[in-house]
Amino acid sequence: MNQRENVMAVYRGEQPDYYGDLMAAVDFILDPLFVQDALIPQDGKEYRDSWGTVKVFLPGSPGPHPHLTSENVVVKDIEKWEQQMVVPDIENLDWTQARETAAQIDRNEKLACFFYPGGLFERSHFLQGVEVGLMNYLEYPDETAAMLRVIADHKMAYIRKVAEETHPDIIFYHDDWGTKQNLFLPPQVWRDIIKPLQKEIADTIHECGMIYMHHADCILEPIVEDLVEIGVDIWQGVIAQNDIVKIQALTKGKLAMIGGIDGPKIDMENITEEEIRKEVRRAIDTxxxxxxxYPSIPNGVCFREWNNEIFMDELSKYGREYAQKHPIA
Known part of the structure; x- marks a missing residue:
């Protein structure tokens, strides 16, 4: 099997040649809106993205991030969000690079994957700040839901545009709904406000003939059955702090998952080669x-080169060995 065939065998619950990270079998098509927003100088100065969120790119950091204060946030008063939020235009974007990248992907060998960060929850706190945004979900649920309705409509229109311009196999949608300890929002609040809109987004992805892969490298255990109901096809970023075996039982094979290897546990100084290999084998066996x-580190790699070489070597060797020794009936 080539890479595409192998990961799709896992996706369909069929016998693969090996178990490994699905992300190794994708080629990315970058979101033109994201590229436009991310291309800011690495000088620590403030710049506004297409939604008006202030971001900085600090020297030495891996990328730009929001830098919000009570003075520079876009939505200063959730009751006046309609006057304060400006939705980006999607009609005049330059799709040339995205189309060219998509055309160069060998779809017989790889999956074309459209990288689409900044989901409903993330955008809501990018616009207001985390603390205020979280409080508004609880204190102003109607206003927050109305604001997210507009954001969701923008996202669905954009997904249709993505499908028209680049025809991806997968939409790699990002929205971190929790931390390593718990969800950011009480589950019922998430269900009341985010879930219905996320279902519409999922439906749009499927209507366009694409797989919905959701990135959230956090605790999602309390809402995993909701993910299935929404229509999430693949959960990427499954951290080991979730009870993954329990989640697999709850979702009854309806949710493919990528992760399980505890990256921070093995991406450290003063660790032995055997300890790294043991963690990889534990995840595969479990x-x-x-x-x-798909066994992987939720964020993809170890940042320490020596650790990453061992991790990748063990994943390649043991992932193949496990597949050969445990054939699917």
């Missing part, structure tokens, strides 16, 4: 028996 599982 989570692959349920099927539709």
């Amino acid at each position: 989570y692959c028996p349920a099927g539709r599982f």
Whole structure:
């Protein structure tokens, strides 16, 4: 099997040649809006993105990030969000680079994956600040839901445009709904405000003939059955702090997952080679028996070169060995 065939075998619950990270089998098409917003100088100065959020790119940091104060946030008063929020135009974007990249992907060998960060929850706190945004979900649920309705409509229109321009196999949608300890919002608040809109987004992705892969490298255990109801096809970023075996039982094979290897546990100084290899084997042995599982580090790699070489070597060797020794009936 080539890379595409192998990861799709796992996706369909069929026998693969090996178990490994699905992300190794994708080629990315970058979101033109994201590229436009991310191309700011790495000088620590403030710049506004297409939604008006102030961002800075500090020297030495991996990328730009929001730099919000009570004075520079876009939505200063949730009751006046309609006057304060400006929705980016999607009609005049330059799709040339995205189309060219998409055309160069060998779809027989790889999956074309459109990188689409900044989901509903993330955009809501980018516009208001985290603390105020979280409080507004609780104190002003109607206003927050109305604001997210407009953001969701923009996202669905954009997804249709993405499909028209580049025809991806996968939409790689980002929205971190929690931390390593818990969800940011009470589950019922998430269900009342975010879930209905996220279902519409999922439906749009599927109507356009694409796989919906959702990135959230955090705790999502309390809402995993909701993910299935929404229509999430693949959850990328499954951290080991979730009870993954329990989640696999709850979702009954309806949710493919990528992750399970505890990256921070093995991406450290003063760790032995065997300890790294042991963690990789633990994840494969524990989570692959349920099927539709791609063992990986949720963020993809170890940042320390020596650690990453060992991690990748063990994943390649043991992922293949496990597949050969445990054939799917």
